[in-house]
Amino acid sequence: MYEIPAPMLAKAAAAVPDPSKTPMLFEPKWDGFRGLIAWDGESLEIGSRGAKPLTRYFPELVEQLPGILPGPCLLDGEIVVATGPAGAQRLDWEALSQRIHPAASRVAKLSVETPAMFIAFDLLAEGDDDLQRLSFRERRARLERMLADATDPLHLTRTTDDRAIAQRWLEEFEGAGLDGVVAKPLDDPYAPGKRTLIKIKHARTADVVALGYRVHKSGSGVGSLLVGLYGDDGVLRQVGGVAAWSDAMRQQLVEDLEPLVERDAEGAAVTGEGERSRFSGAKDVSFVRLRPERVLEVKYDQLEGARFRHTVQFARWRPDRDASSCTYDQLDTVAGYDLADVLT
Template sequence: MLRDLPVPLDLAPMEAKLVDEIPRDGGWRFEPKWDGFRCLAYRDGDEVLLKAKSGKPLNRFFPDMVAALAALPIDRFVLDGELTIAVDGEPSFEALQMRLHPAESRVRKLAAEQPAAFMLFDCLMDADGAPLLEAPLTDRRKALEALFKRLGKAPALRLSPGSTKREEACTWLEDTGSSLDGVVAKRLDGPYVPGERAMLKIKKIRTADCVVGGFRYAEGTEEVGSLLLGLYDAAGRLNHVGFTSTIKHAERPALTRKLLALKGQGFTGDAPGGPSRWSSERSAQWVPLAPELVVEVRYDQVTGGRFRHGTRLVRWRPDKAPGQCTMEQIRPR
C-alpha cells in the first residue's frame, strides 16, 4: 500500500528561492529548470500516485503517465520531477494546462495524442526501500541514476542532466526560451528539505515595451492598482498580454488622474476577462484607455502569447510610439 512507503504521501516538495545570478562559490550542482508541472510520483505494487506541488493528485489528468509508471519493472519508488508535454519537439505549458479539463473523455483523447513525459531530478527512496530525505544530494543522485538504469527502455521517463560547472549553467541560462525556464542550483551536500526553499532558481529576465490599454483600481480604493498591458498583432489589433502592479504608492494619485483623462476604446483584440470565481466584481472591472501610453516591463515567461506572471514596471517610455509595441517582442526565438 502507498501509505506503507517510508516517504509520507503528504510530503511537500523542496522548493527554490529566486536569486539574481548563478552562485559563484563551489559546492553546487546545476540543472536546467524545466517548464512543466512539478510532480512527486509514488508507486507501491499496482498503486501509483502523482501529486502536484499544491498537494492535489494529478492521476486523473495524466492517465498516460500513471500507466507508464505502473508498467515499470521496479514496483516501489518515490521520485521527484517535472511533468512535460512536447509539441513540435518543445515542451508546451499550454498543452499541460489543457490536461486540466473536467471531462475525462477529453483528457484521455489529449493523453493519446500528446503523451506526457516525466523529467526526473531527485530520488527520495533507495532500491532497498529506505528513505533518502536526509541523504546529501550526491547520494540521492547516485540512487536516481542507478534506478533509471534499471528501468531499461522507458520512453515516458527522462533523466534531467546536471553539471557542477558554472560555465555550463550560464550557457543553459542564455539558451532559455520555450524549452527551459531557467537554471536551478542545489547544494551537493544538502538534504531534501520538504516545503522549504533550500534550492536556488535563476531565470533569464527579459523586457518588453507595452501599450497601457487599461487599468484596474486597487481594491477598496479609487486609485490605480494595476496597468493592463497590450501589444499589437500583425492585423493591427491591440491584444491584452498581461499586467503590472509595481506602482509606487506615492505616484498613484497623480497617475490615476492622468489615466482617467485618457479613457477611451482600450483593447481592440483580446481583452481582459470578466469576473471569475477567484475575483470579486470590483477586482474584475477595468477602465479602457486610449492607446497613448507606453511602459517598459520586465517579465520571465510567456505562455499562449501572454505573460504568465505579473510583470515589473521598469520605466515609462514617452519616446516610444504605441504602434511600435508589437507581439514580435515576446515571440520565442
C-alpha cells in the first residue's frame, strides 16, 4: 500500500490571480471532503486531511473504484455528494456530512441513498513511480492519460489556464453548490501540508477550533461559542466568538458539546477566564472549557491583529477536519494600501 501523505493545501486570496506572472492552471473548488485514494491493486484506502481515514465511511467508493482505475495509483481529490433531479443537481454538504457516522449500518444505508463521487485533481503515484517531485504540469498530464476512460463515480476535474474563464466559473458554478476556484502553479512539485495553492471563494471563511462556551444570559443553553486558531508556535489562541443561536440551537449545543467538556477529578466542568476588554467592565467572562477537538467553519469579515474584528457567523461543522489544521495561514491576507491615497 502507498504511504498517504498530508495533502497539499491552499491559502485564500481575494481575487483570481494573474497567470501571466506565474503560470497557473485553474480548477473549480469542489465543496466536499478532501480525500487521497490509495489503490495498490489489492486493497483501497481513503486518507483525509487529518489523521482520520475515510475508508469506512464510503464503502461504495471502496467497492467501485478498483474496477475503474487502470492500475495501482495514489490520487488526490475531493469526495462529494450530489442530490436533486436530473438537470438540476447540486452538491449537498448536509448529505455528505451525514456519512461521518459511527454506525456501519447507517453508513451502508446512506451509501445507497446518497452515493458519493470522487473528483480527482492530482496524481501522486502511478504504479511504482512516485510523482510528487514532478511539476504539476507533468502530474496533470499523466492524470489525464490515466483517467481518459474513467466512469462514474470517478471523475477528472476540469481545468483552464484562462483567467477570464476561471472568473466565470467563480460566478456561475456557485449555482451547482461549488464554492470557488483554485489556482495551482504549473511548475511546482507536490508539497504535502504546505499552503502553496491559492483558493478564491465567494466569502471569507475559516476553519476554527471550538475551545469553550459561555452560558446564555438566561442561565440556560450556549450563549456564545469561543473559537481558536493555532499559531506558528503550536499554541491555540482564542480568536473570537460565535453567537446569535436560536433558542432550540442553544439547548442542542449543550447536549452536542457535553462529551468535549473538560472535567476535574471530581467530575465538575472546568471553567476558564475569557479575555477582557475596556468594554467588558464587570461582565462575567468565564466559560466552560472544551477539549480542542471539534472543528467548525465560520464566516468572517476581517482580522484585527491576531483576532477576528467582529463576531463571526457559524457556517457549518467540519467533521472531516482535524483541529491541528486550523491555523492562521489559511486566512486571507489583505494587501497593504496607503491611507493617504484613499484620502486624496
